Amino acid sequence: MHPVLGLDHLVAMVGVGLWGAFIGMPAIWLLPIIFPLVMALGGVLGIAGVPLPQVETWIAASAVAIGICVALAVRPPIWVAALIVGAFAVFHGHAHGTELPAASNPLAYALGFVIATGLLHLSGIAIGYLTRWDWGRLLVRGGGFAIAAVGFAYLSGQV
Amino acid sequence: MIGSGWLIVPGTCAFAVIRPSPVAAHAPIEGLGTFYSYFLHPIIVPETALLVAGTALLLGQQGRTAARMGVGGIAIGLVTGLSVIGFWPTLSVDQRFVLAAAATVGGALCADRTLPQVIPTLLAFATGAVVSLDPDLATFPRRDAWLGAAGLAAGTLLFTIIVSGLSTGSQRPWLLIGRRIAGAWIVAAAILVLALAAKAAA
Numbered sequence: 001m002h003p004v005l006g007l008d009h010l011v012a013m014v015g016v017g018l019w020g021a022f023i024g025m026p027a028i029w030l031l032p033i034i035f036p037l038v039m040a041l042g043g044v045l046g047i048a049g050v051p052l053p054q055v056e057t058w059i060a061a062s063a064v065a066i067g068i069c070v071a072l073a074v075r076p077p078i079w080v081a082a083l084i085v086g087a088f089a090v091f092h093g094h095a096h097g098t099e100l101p102a103a104s105n106p107l108a109y110a111l112g113f114v115i116a117t118g119l120l121h122l123s124g125i126a127i128g129y130l131t132r133w134d135w136g137r138l139l140v141r142g143g144g145f146a147i148a149a150v151g152f153a154y155l156s157g158q159v
Numbered sequence: 160m161i162g163s164g165w166l167i168v169p170g171t172c173a174f175a176v177i178r179p180s181p182v183a184a185h186a187p188i189e190g191l192g193t194f195y196s197y198f199l200h201p202i203i204v205p206e207t208a209l210l211v212a213g214t215a216l217l218l219g220q221q222g223r224t225a226a227r228m229g230v231g232g233i234a235i236g237l238v239t240g241l242s243v244i245g246f247w248p249t250l251s252v253d254q255r256f257v258l259a260a261a262a263t264v265g266g267a268l269c270a271d272r273t274l275p276q277v278i279p280t281l282l283a284f285a286t287g288a289v290v291s292l293d294p295d296l297a298t299f300p301r302r303d304a305w306l307g308a309a310g311l312a313a314g315t316l317l318f319t320i321i322v323s324g325l326s327t328g329s330q331r332p333w334l335l336i337g338r339r340i341a342g343a344w345i346v347a348a349a350i351l352v353l354a355l356a357a358k359a360a361a
Contacts, residue, residue: 028336029336029339029340032340032343033269033339033340033342033343034343035343036343036344036346036347037269037343037346037347039347040346040347040348040350040351041350043347043350043351043354044350044351044354047351047354047355047358048354048358096351097351097354100351100355105205106351106352106355107205107206107258107348107352108205110347110348110351110352111205111209111344111348114344114347114348114351115344118340118343118344121340122340
């Protein structure tokens, strides 16, 4: 439940799905594949005790950056989008990986957070399909602003 | 992804069969009986579920012929594994190996490439063999051991047939995407637990 209950994680994950849907093919499936794979590498760093600077700050920053990309309907080349999402995924994975050793059933924990993360992506993609309609595009871009606002609130220490 | 090598498959099979390791007990479910406890084994043991689900999805991804051959492969693997455990009851498969195999299968799912037909069949064989190398079976009385073996084989086969059948039956875009995403989830979960196991061993 951690990715769902942590608001900063939640909005960033939904944002990845939204952005993928906004960019269209192949980002719609590529981003939700890249994210868990790179997140796992970040998780390995966390498990190994390799320190990363300001992990929580970068997680909040991911919500700001991805939210702004959605809000401004940014459509970069796919490799740029993959790079951005992958870079943030390292920090999300590191945060989860650091907590993993304390879990009573590591595989259940790992499966749980990977699947929860993936389902949040899929939620974002589902919402992102609203972009087929003009009103839907406005709604999704508004969602991007909301995601960025949540991320900013975490960054500024308001949450 | 595994283009270089179908050698991985027989190699991992041999590793799984030969390598003795401490017994990893899977407690039967209270009140369910030996047959149904082992029938559910491939679903309720997370490591096994990852491997069987990944293999079944991969078989479906490779098309109907591969799925049919794969189901045959998994059946032969189950019989082989159960026979081996009958003769060498102390043999078991290290769960790290199961996770590594699951990660390999998940990677192949992500890559979504058409593989030579022999590879999915051998992977299915390896999956059947790995799943059935359960040393607990050898500790049961003869009748329960047979019931458990039958349940394990039936459950694994049924799970594989259902998942690969659902995966093969439709070429809808969301299904094609969903299979690849499931592959990424399997790889990510397996890598994390393998890393944790490596840290614990260090």
